[in-house]
Amino acid sequence: MPGGGRHETEGHTPEDQGPLYCGGPGDRGPDPGGGIGRAPVAAASGGAVKGRRAALYLRLSRDDEGAGESESITNQRALLTAYAREHSYIVAGEYVDDGWSGLDFDRPALRRLLSDVDAGKLDVVLVKDLSRLGRDYIRTGELTELYFPARRVRCIAVNDGFDSARSEGSDLAPLRNVLNEMYARDTSRKIRSALSAKRV
Numbered sequence: 001m002p003g004g005g006r007h008e009t010e011g012h013t014p015e016d017q018g019p020l021y022c023g024g025p026g027d028r029g030p031d032p033g034g035g036i037g038r039a040p041v042a043a044a045s046g047g048a049v050k051g052r053r054a055a056l057y058l059r060l061s062r063d064d065e066g067a068g069e070s071e072s073i074t075n076q077r078a079l080l081t082a083y084a085r086e087h088s089y090i091v092a093g094e095y096v097d098d099g100w101s102g103l104d105f106d107r108p109a110l111r112r113l114l115s116d117v118d119a120g121k122l123d124v125v126l127v128k129d130l131s132r133l134g135r136d137y138i139r140t141g142e143l144t145e146l147y148f149p150a151r152r153v154r155c156i157a158v159n160d161g162f163d164s165a166r167s168e169g170s171d172l173a174p175l176r177n178v179l180n181e182m183y184a185r186d187t188s189r190k191i192r193s194a195l196s197a198k199r200v
Contacts, residue, residue, distance in 0.1 A: 054089035054124040056080040057113055059097040059132045073098055076128045083126060083158050092122055102135030117153050129159045 058076040073096060084091050093116065095109040116122050125148065127133050133155070134140040144164050148155045155164040 049090055051123050052088065052090045053092040053122050054084050054126055055092060055113055055116065055122045056084070056094045057110070057125055057127050057132065058094070059100060059102065059107070059110075061099060061101045071128075076132065079128055079158060080126045083156075089124060089126070102131055102133075105134060105136065105139050114147075117148070117151055120151075122153055124154045124156060127155070127157050130157045130162060133157070 056077065058073050058080070060071060060073050060076070077094070081091070083089075093113075095113045097107040097109040100107045113122075113125065117125070130140060130144070133143060144155050144162070148164055156162065
């Protein structure tokens with residue numbers, strides 16, 4: 001996918017966010033000037049924080065532009081922030097891949113997210129739906145069914161009702177992943193066809 005329009009951030013917590021932000025020595029958050037600075041560490045002991053540290057993962061690609069405002073980064077952030085607040089999760093970081101296809105799993109923010117999971121910095125990964133995590137059904141299934149559970153990290157897709165720590169919603173997850181991949185590939189085919197028609 002062309003690099004133009006791609007944007008990714010990590011460790012950023014919105015100023016209007018309700019949940020606490022739990023930062024480590026290298027974690028960052030918004031500073032008053034609108035740039036990236038040090039975020040305040042949540043006033044909670046390590047024992048109290050353990051098990052509640054959540055990552056917000058947001059992704060939007062050009063393939064999703066036709067889906068409308070509901071897929072925007074802003075709306076994804078609002079949805080996940082509200083979910084974290086309602087379930088008393090502490091937002092430990094925000095990871096944004098803006099302009100990256102769900103078929104590409106070499107996304108900068110996703111790489112950093114998985115690195116933080118491996119480092120034991122996170123307990124929960126929140127996404128709007130499984131398609132935000134990825135649109136390759138095999139790779140997405142590996143993450144939700146193998147990678148996260150092996151590291152004792154929950155993956156919750158809010159709108160899909162999926163929680164890797166529970167049985168509810170898990171039966172339909174493989175089907176959703178297949179449909180998500182079909183959507184991405186069909187959209188890419190249509191875009192290529194439209195571009196070819198313009199060149200004729």
